[in-house]
Amino acid sequence: MVNGILNGKRGIVFGALDEQSIAWHVAEKCHAEGAKLTLTNAPVAMRFGKIQDLGDKIKSKIIPADATSTDDLTTLFEQSVEELGGKIDFVLHSIGMSVNVRKKREYTDLNYDWMLKTFDVSAISFHKVMQTALHADALSDGASVLALTYIAAQRVFPDYSEMAESKALLESFARSFGYHLGTQKGIRVNTISQSPTWTTAGSGVKGFQEFFDYANSMSPLGNASAEECADYCIMMFSDYTKKITMQNLFHDGGFSSMGINAAQLMGNNKE
Numbered sequence: 001m002v003n004g005i006l007n008g009k010r011g012i013v014f015g016a017l018d019e020q021s022i023a024w025h026v027a028e029k030c031h032a033e034g035a036k037l038t039l040t041n042a043p044v045a046m047r048f049g050k051i052q053d054l055g056d057k058i059k060s061k062i063i064p065a066d067a068t069s070t071d072d073l074t075t076l077f078e079q080s081v082e083e084l085g086g087k088i089d090f091v092l093h094s095i096g097m098s099v100n101v102r103k104k105r106e107y108t109d110l111n112y113d114w115m116l117k118t119f120d121v122s123a124i125s126f127h128k129v130m131q132t133a134l135h136a137d138a139l140s141d142g143a144s145v146l147a148l149t150y151i152a153a154q155r156v157f158p159d160y161s162e163m164a165e166s167k168a169l170l171e172s173f174a175r176s177f178g179y180h181l182g183t184q185k186g187i188r189v190n191t192i193s194q195s196p197t198w199t200t201a202g203s204g205v206k207g208f209q210e211f212f213d214y215a216n217s218m219s220p221l222g223n224a225s226a227e228e229c230a231d232y233c234i235m236m237f238s239d240y241t242k243k244i245t246m247q248n249l250f251h252d253g254g255f256s257s258m259g260i261n262a263a264q265l266m267g268n269n270k271e
């Protein structure tokens with residue numbers, strides 16, 4: 001299914017680490033739909049990830065940037081505008097990392113320095129991306145800015161720990177910055193709340209298999225895959241969604257609207 005809905009558009013995709021990354025699928029589909037893009041990730045990810053393979057495959061320049069560094073982000077936007085030959089039409093923020101989860105700290109015994117680092121990487125970086133782009137005047141009028149989030153921002157999933165607050169903050173930045181970018185430049189800002197997905201970040205959460213199976217069994221359509229998430233992202237980058245902004249959009253097979261499901265009661269999980 002390729003329709004050329006991003007023909008002529010220029011974009012930046014953050015967060016492709018390996019073939020499992022949601023951002024990897026998004027970048028591939030953006031390329032297939034006719035967009036030109038640059039790829040970016042934290043400098044450390046250049047060493048252990050496979051982003052170079054993706055860059056070669058879709059002929060995209062890779063510009064390393066720590067998303068918590070406004071200097072790195074300024075360079076990223078400047079180089080992307082130069083490389084792609086004009087202002088940026090879409091941005092995907094696909095970044096998440098919790099220090100306390102990595103170090104297996106219980107939610108009732110969190111290290112606050114680590115928590116601040118988590119918020120900076122997973123949420124404040126989204127504000128930094130938008131503010132840096134605005135100051136650099138790097139986004140085209142009517143551009144589309146997206147970030148990926150999870151329903152733990154609204155409901156309790158105990159093992160998701162401080163990432164729940166990170167996602168609540170991320171979604172709030174989308175609304176608040178969406179107002180400013182909308183009124184100043186007609187730019188859309190949204191978050192997509194994705195089903196549990198087998199990736200490096202996802203599988204780092206304790207009990208991820210149970211998370212995944214529970215959501216799959218509860219959702220009438222089953223969990224949304226990374227590839228399906230990428231389909232949704234390209235629609236949001238396209239001209240078909242020009243008036244959607246400041247929204248948290250659930251892409252979860254119906255999970256967010258469910259109360260109870262007979263499949264759960266029967267212990268009948270979908271594969």
Ligand SMILES: NC(=O)c1ccc[n+]([C@@H]2O[C@H](COP(=O)([O-])OP(=O)(O)OC[C@H]3O[C@@H](n4cnc5c(N)ncnc54)[C@H](O)[C@@H]3O)[C@@H](O)[C@H]2O)c1
Pocket residue numbers: 014015016017018020021022023041042045065066067068093094095096097121148149150193194195196197198199200201202203
């Ligand atoms: N996997 C899931 O179950 C799931 C569900 C809902 C939402 N999400 C969200 O999707 C997004 C992408 O995650 P994923 O599941 O594809 O996992 P992933 O591990 O492939 O991607 C996370 C990315 O964040 C990057 N990153 C970490 N610190 C960074 C920094 N300082 N600067 C720049 N980049 C940095 C990593 O290098 C990596 O590429 C995240 O926001 C995640 O929370 C994931």
